[in-house]
Amino acid sequence: MSLEKQKTELQQRADYAREILADKDCPELDELMRRIVEYDPNAFDSEEASSHALKALQKRMETLEVSLDARLSAMDKVRIVRHPQRVSLKDILENVYDNYNEIGGQDEHSIDPGLVIARAYVTRRKGKTIINQPVMVVGQEKGHGEEFRNGGSIKPWGNYKALKYMKVAAREQIPIHAYVNTPGSYPVEDFPGAAQQIAENIYEMCGLNVPIIAIFSEGGSGGAEAIGMADKRLMLSHGYYSVISPEGAAAIEGRIRPPQRASQELIERCAIHQRITAQDNLANGYIDEIVQEPPLGARAEHFDFYRQLREQVIHATDEVTLSVRSMRFLRGLSMRLFKRDADVIVRWNLTERARERLLDRRFKKYRALARHAYEDKRTFWERVNAARSGVISTTYAAIAYGIVKPTQQRFTRIAEEVTDEVHVVTGKLGSAWHGILKKIGLGSKSKQVEMELTGLSEPKKSMPETNGRGYVSPQAAIDREVSCPFSDRRGCLDIWARDLFTDYAGVCPNCGHHFPMEYQWYLHNVFDTGSILEFNRNISAGNPTNFPDFDERVQAAKQKNNMESGCMTFNTSLEGIRLTCAMLVAKFRGGSVGAAEGEKFIRALELAQKKHQPFLAYIHGTAGIRIQEGVNGLIQMPRVTMAVRRYIDAGGLYIVLYDTNSYAGPLASFLGCSPYQYAVRSSRIGFAGPGVIKETTGVDIPPDYHNCYKALSRGHIQGVWDRRDIRKNLHQAFLTIGGRNLYYR
Template structure:
């Protein structure tokens, strides 16, 4: 390298360090950058050899500076590293980590979504004279280096669809998936299929992928990361971050700041640190398995030694996943020990049918173990023993009733049906011959006329069908106020003012003129939908906490508990609906906006597991949810794949899972364990989607129309399957359970 090229490379490197460490007083770096920039001016007439020698001295000084400051990086410094245009990109990795690759699903701007890159790649491995080419499907978000058409790695719904499509191709071809997560978050588009709905589908299907999945995190932003991040092994770059929301977004929420105002640098730094977003934080909390060490101040396109390290770690992770599910358990343990002694052993990545089944089971156990430290289990020892006893009894009954007795009953029933069909064929033939004989003899006319009358005549009025009761003894606090209420649509639709006691009592919070639904308390739903005295709550003492130690958040959680009388925003209970037994998980808006954290996720998982043991249908009633609780960081975010995994297990076992949305439902829960249900309904006037209007404005700069999240728009794009009047919820749920669940309610 000649002197001028070396000087330019050093100048770029020093400028990069200055940008990463912005806002700090670094006189040594500033002086070095000035000397490099003005090198030719300060050293006129210097020979090429002497110039290179002088620049090498600057390079050593710059290297020492980078080493020194690398250990002092804050969480926000690492955020700046992953956002920098010089950051290593997926195309760089494909070129330098894999031996050959072919991009599929479109290229660059000529793609369904240029931010999502898919490639069929090969890893060539040699052991002596033996050469093996192992195929792999690489999916990942691509920012490029300042390529605007890639939208900064912020993926639209069709980009996530593309990723899912080719992950499923990998499963059919029995080849591993390497998922590179490098996104600030998904683009909040509610056009078909909708951001939330597509992320939910991605997570649901990734739960059951029957090939090894290795995820490598650089920038893991919220639901965008989870869309391709569920994996058997999760690796993370040492200077990356993985978070429920960007530090700026967290600061805006904490400081209650609205555009065009901006949060202060101090508040942003504070939120970045408090959310525990770094690789080291996530390894300690158990949400990643390994850290891949980067060069000082982060890996860039020219970090060629880093590519070697990355290749070794990714191959090793894929090997370990394959070995962990292959063969007999005793031999698997022996193989793992031998592999650790000799990492050059070549492991085949294609799996047998049994190994693929074990892989999915192992993935479920992995996610089930996560976040156990992040909630408070305040149950007494007696309550825990009682819950264990109840679970054991339910499990034993389930095995006996549905594992032994029911298959035997089904076998006998099938045999009886087959014999009956054969008898019907014979008797039908004999009956036909008999009818002909009777016809010839002039017999049987009175009987025929009676049959004809029954088939063609009008039915006599009988006893009227029972009317499902829709009003119970629950008085809304809003009905106690002696005032008139104006409907929001009064100016447009001419609605008259209504007395509060009439509106929130007799009318169930529904405008009698236009049908607009005013928000009602979740207690109204409990009183008016389920059979009287049938609700039995469980796990009420699993309590929300502050696992990240977020500043001043303990007080806010305690205040929510005192105000609502709940330990979390999730209430789980057994109930009856027209005598039908079911299990319900309910998110309640009064508790921190119905936000979901580790406690809520754990309660929902336990409720789904219990419903599966008891063979009961499951209802998720969303009184309202603002998304994942940002103060819990990844402890909250990880509930998206965790609960979705539980939902998938329940549905795959034959469970009937119905979701009903009320008021406002946004973000992570809708983009995961709620949005993956095949049967979703909404109460009229509710709003649902991926991101609220304020978040969309902040992240995209776009002003959205007022009806953007309206439930009718969600219905039109297929997100939900129906819209109900609140007063008909009991009747409609009963009808849905009967028609969808059928006679057995649980098993399809």
């Protein structure tokens, strides 16, 4: 290679380092860059002297890269994963796998060029034995500055494509390797909707019975979770995994409104305090292993990195496979003792029993996450009582639903079959007999019987409408008239606050506009009087990342709302139907979800499963995942969805009801995966708020973009209810959706 070309490459390395450090002072790098620019191959007496001087500069660059790498901040690593020279999925496919064939479209000719799918092969040689093992590779692709890939920000139909081929992998019984490299999902609600598709991806991945290995480079929020649910999670050493970008966190913390920008200092602080690096995530247990990169991050020309990545990905797939195999002792022992140097043969196909164990281990893995991130303030006796209640419920369910009910159903089926057979004979005889009676004048029916058969049925007595009588909103105490915001357009008359928030339940009597109501209104007017029994109240929200000044804000929310977290879980009844409910309260930190809220939601689902009760998620409002908790909050998306999947698979009936504003992570996971979702007319539903969409896409959305009727029209929800009809509609939903068995199949 010519000296001029070597100088150019050296200069590119120096420029890259400067771009990673941004505006930070680094005198030694600036001095080296000056020397590289001043280097002239023709200024030396001989070619040997010129080459020696260049090698000295190269050696100095290598030493400086190692030194800078050790001092990288969290935000420096964010800049590394976003850099156009960062290793891409196509680079990995070319250098990690032995052969691959891209499917589902290529480059611009794809429904979403940012999402790449490939059917790949790994060829392994053990002595004279050669094994060709197929694998499905799914991942976000940024390319190297290719604009059509949208920076790896995936649209809903791209996530649909990923799910489609992950299901193909499960059908063909081959492992899935998911490469996560996205700043976040593209926040549009065009069908199938960003939130709805991510929720479906997470829900379905919970049940894919093949080994899934996820490799994180840039793990941005819900976009990462769309393909990040895995049995084993690896992370590149210079990557990051976060609930929101540092810039987004800084904008929220600093209350910055466009077109203003948060200061670089605030962005750097948020990056540090959110604990987003690979090392932070490994310490918290959200990834299983770190893949070490070259100094200042892996780029396309780092071939040693590809070899190491290949070894760790294969080893991870071997580990997951062996962990559920019945015959694995010697190979498992060898892999534990010798790590990746173990010379063992592991075939990646699984038996049916092994696939069941795989799903069970996956559930246990996610169930155990984030337990350090909330405070359990329950007393000793509260814990004992909860354990006792769980044992009693489990025992009762085992007897009632495991022994009595199947026996009863078996005898019922036999009796029905016998009755249906007898009807074939008695029906014909009965028709002939009634014909004879009619001919001799003895077959006329009484007037009462005739009316029962041919007359109109009497309407049943409707359920009493309380409309706020069980709870008086503080808004009713204001001695003034209230104007409907649509009065100019719809001609609504002013109404006295006392009447509006009592008799009319906060609903305009002219146009039906819903004024906001407190969550207590629903507790007193939807469920049977005196039937609410709260549990796990003392599982408390905390500050697991030690985010500055956040302890005081959480404590203030607790005192203001007399709650320990933004989630309330309780057993209750509705027209005599016993059910379990989890409620996200908008007044507590916007109804945002952190580790405590996720844990309470999971425990409520587990209790509903033990008691064989239907489950209602009432969302008074949610702003998304609590950003100050970092990945401790983000991990609740797959974690709670896994619990929902387990509950539904066991036969549970899961209904979600939205009110006010419901956005982001919860909607894109454990709420959006419900097959039965409804909304009160006051609700606004979407993946991201208008400000985030504007900042991310540059598009101004219409005022009604998140209107609940828009969500209904694209199939996200199944109905829009008037607040005054919630009790009646919920009762009807439980009866009609649950049918004769009500809650459990």
